[in-house]
Amino acid sequence: MKSLQELEAIRNKTLDTINLRKDADATRVVVGMATCGIAAGARPVLTAFMDEVAKRNLQHVVVAQTGCIGVCRLEPIVEVYRPGEEKVTYVKMTPDMVGRIVTDHIVNGKVVDEYTIGFYETNNK
Amino acid sequence: MMKEISLHVLDIIENSIAAGATLIEVEAEVVHAEDRLRVSVRDNGRGMEEALLRRVTDPFVTSRTTRRVGLGIPMFKAGAEAAGGSFRLESKPGEGTYIEARYRISHWDRPPLGDMAQTMYAVVMSNEEIAFTYLYTVDGKSFRFDTREIRQTLGEIPLHTPAVSAWVKDYLLEGIEALYGGV
Numbered sequence: 001m002k003s004l005q006e007l008e009a010i011r012n013k014t015l016d017t018i019n020l021r022k023d024a025d026a027t028r029v030v031v032g033m034a035t036c037g038i039a040a041g042a043r044p045v046l047t048a049f050m051d052e053v054a055k056r057n058l059q060h061v062v063v064a065q066t067g068c069i070g071v072c073r074l075e076p077i078v079e080v081y082r083p084g085e086e087k088v089t090y091v092k093m094t095p096d097m098v099g100r101i102v103t104d105h106i107v108n109g110k111v112v113d114e115y116t117i118g119f120y121e122t123n124n125k
Numbered sequence: 126m127m128k129e130i131s132l133h134v135l136d137i138i139e140n141s142i143a144a145g146a147t148l149i150e151v152e153a154e155v156v157h158a159e160d161r162l163r164v165s166v167r168d169n170g171r172g173m174e175e176a177l178l179r180r181v182t183d184p185f186v187t188s189r190t191t192r193r194v195g196l197g198i199p200m201f202k203a204g205a206e207a208a209g210g211s212f213r214l215e216s217k218p219g220e221g222t223y224i225e226a227r228y229r230i231s232h233w234d235r236p237p238l239g240d241m242a243q244t245m246y247a248v249v250m251s252n253e254e255i256a257f258t259y260l261y262t263v264d265g266k267s268f269r270f271d272t273r274e275i276r277q278t279l280g281e282i283p284l285h286t287p288a289v290s291a292w293v294k295d296y297l298l299e300g301i302e303a304l305y306g307g308v
Contacts, residue, residue: 002296007278010288031251035197038136039127046247051294054287063285065251067143 026060027106028081029053034068040075041094048095049078052102061106074117080105089117126200129239130164130226133201137166137224138248140197144170144222147255151245153238154262155306157230162210162238162308165225173216181214201226208235230308238308242297245270249293253284261301268300 031037031046049063069077074091080101081087088111090101097115104110113119127133134151141149146168154163173181182202201224202212209229216222228235245259249272259270275284275293282289 002292002299004274004278007275007289007292010292011279011282014282014286014288033135033139033247035136035139035200038132038139043132043135043243043247046251047243050246050250050285050290053285054290057287063251065139065247067139 025083026062027083028079029061029063029106030079030081031063031065032067032069032075032077032079033065034072036068036072037075037077040072042076044095045076045078045093045098048098049102052098056102056107058102058106071117074120077117082106082109090115091117091120126204128236130162130204130228130236131239131241131244133197133204133226134164134166134241135244135247136197137201138244141166141168141170141222142248142252142255144168144172146170146221148258149248149255150258150260151241152260152262153241153306155230155238155264155308157264157307160230162228162230162235163225164228164238165223167221167223169221172218172220172222174218178214178216182212198224204236208232210235238306242294242301245297246294250285250290259297261304261306263304263306266304268304270297270300 029049031042031049033042033046046063046065053061053063069079071077071091076093078090078093078101079087080090088105090097090112093115101112101115104112127136138149138151148169150167152163152165182199198214205212205226205228209232210227213225214223241259241261245257249257257272261268272284279289284290284293
């Protein structure tokens with residue numbers, strides 16, 4: 001059973017290694033969590049990003065949420081902001097797309113084109 | 126429609142966040158002997174005026190600016206009422222909002238409570254500055270989760286530190302599963 005004592009131990013271990021980072025130079029992953037997003041399956045997408053970031057021990061990534069992004073028919077929608085780069089919008093997200101976005105885009109800086117809104121709109125006219 | 130009650134709860138919590146709440150208290154109570162399930166969300170956000178409060182269960186009322194239809198509260202209400210239950214909404218400007226849905230456990234149309242651990246994990250991790258509590262009670266036995274306690278233990282370490290986030294997820298899962306509510 002998990003306990004607060006265990007959390008205390010995690011804290012002590014983490015204190016030595018952590019750089020208390022400034023969120024200004026972090027990559028931000030923003031998941032749309034309005035009614036439309038939630039109904040379309042945004043919750044498992046959001047938690048998949050959290051799990052993946054935790055698993056890979058990524059220190060400079062912040063996973064956040066927002067309201068309705070405005071294109072409800074393409075939900076779940078995820079926006080990725082890397083510092084100094086343009087925003088990238090991924091649409092119709094599922095949890096199994098998350099690993100690739102984290103590896104290719106967030107870690108290695110290469111946008112996953114076929115998941116983007118631009119690609120979707122061009123190929124689904 | 127949402128597949129699980131826990132997704133409605135997530136949706137209602139999103140309203141609380143948008144209303145500027147700094148404390149959001151979530152509860153789920155299962156009483157098998159009385160065949161009832163009660164789910165509630167209380168926040169200290171900006172609250173609603175009487176006029177908006179009366180209209181907010183109407184799907185054509187919303188505070189969002191991207192569309193003119195808001196389905197969150199109407200769907201939650203309809204789901205509870207269709208399952209032999211009831212819905213309550215109280216709000217005061219400047220004080221906060223309380224939303225409660227009650228269900229008859231044995232009703233055919235009652236949605237499952239669903240994955241409350243995922244709902245709490247999702248909102249806790251992405252809203253570091255907001256305090257959350259979750260009280261889950263099954264036939265008198267309770268599990269209580271309070272991010273303020275966790276914050277106190279952690280000090281300056283952020284919740285989304287990988288080891289901490291894994292701990293929070295497991296803590297929620299274990300606490301909820303240990304009570305096994307069967308709903």
